[in-house]
Amino acid sequence: MEEDCCATQLIYGDGEFNADGLDKFVKEVKLAECGISYAVVAIMGQSSGRSTLMNHLFHAKFREMDANSGRNQTTKGIWIAKCVGIEPCTIAMDLGLEGTDGKERGEDDTAFEKQSAIFALAVSDIVLINMCQESDKGLEQAAMNPLLEMVFQVVMHSFVPRKMTLLFVIHTKTPFENLEPVLREDIQKLWDGVPKPQAHNSTPFSDFFSVEVVTLSSYEEEEVAQLRQRFFHSISPGGLAGDRRGVVPASGFSFTAQQIWKVIKENKDLDLPAHKVMVATVRCEEIANRKFNQLIYDGGWLALKEAVQTGPVQGFGKRLSSILSTYLSEYDMEAIYFDEGVRNSKRQLLESKALDFVYPAYTTMLGHVHSKALEGFKVRLEELLNKREGFTSSVRTCTQSSMLEFDKGCADAAIQQANWDASRVIREKLRRDIDAHASSVYSAKLSELNVNYEKQLSASLIGPVEALLESGEKDTWASIRKLLNRETEVAVSKFSSTAVADFELDKETIAKMLQHLRDYSRNVVVKKAREEAAKIMILMKDRFSRVFNYDSDSMPRVWTEKEDIRSITKDAHSASMKLLSVMAAIRLEEKPDDIEKILFSSLIDGTVTVSSSQDRRIETSAYPLASNTWEEVSSEDTLITPVQCKSLWRQFKTETQYSITQAISAQEAYKRSNNWLPPPWAYYGNGRSCFQPIYAPTTTKKEIDDGDPLSL
Structure with a gap:
């Protein structure tokens, strides 16, 4: 099937641009796919034979002049068609102008012809100049000068840096070798005589145009075929348009053509370089x-x-x-x-x-x-x-x-x-988050380590301290100090090595944490001492009970006449008083005090001897215990004040009195049970009856009740 040339009228005779028709044409011939591998060929010059030449060369279907109608315009406006069978894609453009040999032109026709010519020059790579020549006199007899002058001026003013090819097709019988030199000489003279912009005063003709000349004696197939062949690969190096510049990509051809025509119609200066940028x-x-x-x-x-x-x-x-x-x-x-x-x-x-x-x-x-x-x-x-x-x-x-x-x-x-740089920002955030988590874990682990050592200290101190305090011995606080120092130093040593090895703490931080452990261990002892002091009455009564009711072998006492209740009571009171004196104050520093002496002198012996700077002797009175402080003992270290000791001792004696009374009663009962028969030696004494009881001098219950049992 023969390829369709898709002939389309691009611009109507009234100057209207057929945008829809051009878009359809571009799609039908697939022009947009060509990139810059396409060419546009326009024809100017004498009207006779223009369309015929285009149709013969490119197998287009432009309307040709009817000889019977005379030299009237045949293709009013501008038409385009695809050159059938030519590669790369080539667009033929036929300008329906009166031509250089036209007879009648109105002002409107002249303006339209000029606009059409400018348009053709703006979009074409190759311009065919159609000429009929009867002699070898060049351009003088061809009436082509005005057209070429316009072409030169338009190109110089508007088309930089474009370059196009002018292909002169001369219908003549004159031999080519005679005509071509004359034609080229005339073109150069015309170029030299055309007024030029200052920028192009010395620009050679070849910077704007390439000139090719062919002659046709008729439309014989051989001549036409030879000329047609020259349009194959026309844009390749050495082709008709091989050195063209400023090509508009095929995908922009439709928009370019439309905008160029708009500028031309508005009689504005056509600036192709600027137009190229706009497109x-x-x-x-x-x-x-x-x-x-x-x-x-x-x-x-x-x-x-x-x-x-x-x-x-x-x-x-x-x-x-x-x-x-x-x-x-x-x-x-x-x-x-x-x-x-x-x-x-x-x-x-x-x-x-x-x-x-x-x-x-x-x-x-x-x-x-x-x-x-x-x-x-x-x-x-x-x-x-x-x-x-x-x-x-x-x-x-x-x-x-x-x-x-x-x-x-x-x-x-x-x-x-x-x-x-988002990765850098997020990387910094990751580092901050890692540091924050590490800091959190650091605090938690260090706190955990601290708690573990606190637990160890508590476990190693609480029980022993409690036992030592409840023992109420003279060296209780010395033993507690020794225990505290030993366990604290063990914990401090272990903590120090762990903190340095695992956490790499600085010296200042380690010092603070070690001081915390020392303070903690001290507080454990202080807290335990306060707890024990709070139950001093129970402890004193328990101490009294153990001393009073049990012998040195921890066996329950049997209140026979052999038991010296007065002495036992005094020992029990002394043991309880010693416990009270131990519990009265915290003694974690090796400072001497007179608490025990004061308590014994005031509450048991009846006199108070106080060691002081004046070494004075204070007679029996309640004065030493009528105070809320102990001499040389700080309020922080005071567990039981003097006045509290006095009150506690009074309460203690009251609550232990019953045990003493019961012991006395038990002893009397024992004696009575053993006195119903006289002893053997009684039967031999002074002639008395063997059944007459002889009583040994004893202290009666009444005598004890009349006195102060606690003074025993």
């Missing part, structure tokens, strides 16, 4: 927007975005970089032929927009990497600490491991096209 801007923006929209709905991106919401994604950066690279590469391919500056600028905007779009997913991924690294730090640290590894060394090891894990995760999540 590149519009087209590159269109391409960039299309690629961005494709990215938004890309299946791979949507799947990756969804996956990263639930957890870390292996190969996240590589996958996302590949997706972005796909659309950026597609942009590059589609925009490759547009102005480089514009193209690169729009690419940067596309890349920036795309990166902004995917940034939340990237930060989400980094959040997962951060969480995983932090959790790994916590787990590894706990494992090492459970293995009794040193705390500080464990923190260092786990920190290095977690930071390395984070760096690897960030590298895996890194996007090739981005240069974000």
Whole structure:
């Protein structure tokens, strides 16, 4: 099936641009796919034979002049068609102008012809100059000078840096070798005589144009075929348009043509370089927007975005970089032929927009990497600490491991096209979080260590201190001091070595913590002493009971006449008083005091002897116990004040009186039970009856009741 040329009227005779028709044409011939591998060929010059020439050369279907109608315009406006069978894609443009040999032109026709010519020059790579020549006199007889002058001026003013090819097709019988030199000479003269802008006063003709000349004696197939052949690969080096410049990419041809015609119609100066930038801007923006929209709905991106919401994604950066690279590469391919500056600028905007779009997913991924690294730090640290590894060394090891894990995760999540510093920010946050957790564990472990040593101190002190206090011996507090110092130093030594080895504490911190242990151990003793002092009455009564009711072998006493209740009572009172004196004050410093002497003198002996700087003697009175402080004992170390001791002793004597009374009663009962028969020796004494009882002198119960039993 023969290929269709898709002939389309581009601009109507009234100057209206057929945008819809051009868009349809571009789609039908698939022009947008050509990149810059396409060419546009326009024809100017004498009207006779223009359309015919184009149809023969390119198999187009432009309307030709009817000879019977005379030299009237045949293709009013501008038409385009695809050159059938020519590679690369070539667009033929036929200008429906009166031509240089026209008879009648109105002002409107002249204006339209000029506008059409400028348009053709602006969009074409090759311009055919159609000429009929009867002699070898060059341009003088061809009436071509005005047309060529206009071409030269328009190109110099508007088309830099474009370069086009002028192909003169001369219908003549004159031999080519005779005509060509004359024609080239005339063209050069015309160029030299055309007024030029200052910037191009000395610019050679060859910077703007390439000139080719062919002659046709008729439309014989052989001649036409030879000329047609020259349009194959016309844009390749050595081709008709091999040295063209400033090509508009095919995808922008439709927009370019429309905008150029708009500028021309508005009689504005046509600045093709600026127009080229404008076209590149519009087209590159269109391409960039299309690629961005494709990215938004890309299946791979949507799947990756969804996956990263639930957890870390292996190969996240590589996958996302590949997706972005796909659309950026597609942009590059589609925009490759547009102005480089514009193209690169729009690419940067596309890349920036795309990166902004995917940034939340990237930060989400980094959040997962951060969480995983932090959790790994916590787990590894706990494992090492459970293995009794040193705390500080464990923190260092786990920190290095977690930071390395984070760096690897960030590298895996890194996007090739981005240069974000989010990973640095999150890395700093990870370090802060690790330090915070380590500090928390540090405090907890150090506190745990401290508590353990406190428990050890409590266990090693409470029981022994309680036993020593309840013993109420003379050396009780000396033994307590010795115990306290020994257990404290053991704990301090162990704690010091552990703290240095495991926690690498500084000297100041270690000193504070050791002082805390010393204070704690002291407080344990103080607290226990206060607890024991609070139950002094119970302890005194218990001490009294043990001394009074049990003998030295801890056997219960039998209150026979052999038992000296007075002496036993005194011993029991003394033992209880000694316990009271021990409990009266805390003596953790080796300072002498007279508490025991004062208590014994005041409450048992009846006189008070106090060692003081004046070595004075105080007679029996309640004065030493009528105070809330002990001499040379601080209030903090006072457990039972003097006045409390006096009150307690009074209560103690009252509550132990019953035991004494019971003992006396038991002894009397024992005596009575053993006095109903006289002793054997009584039967031999002074002639008395053997049945007359003889009573040994004893102290009666009444005599004891009349006296003070506690004075025994």
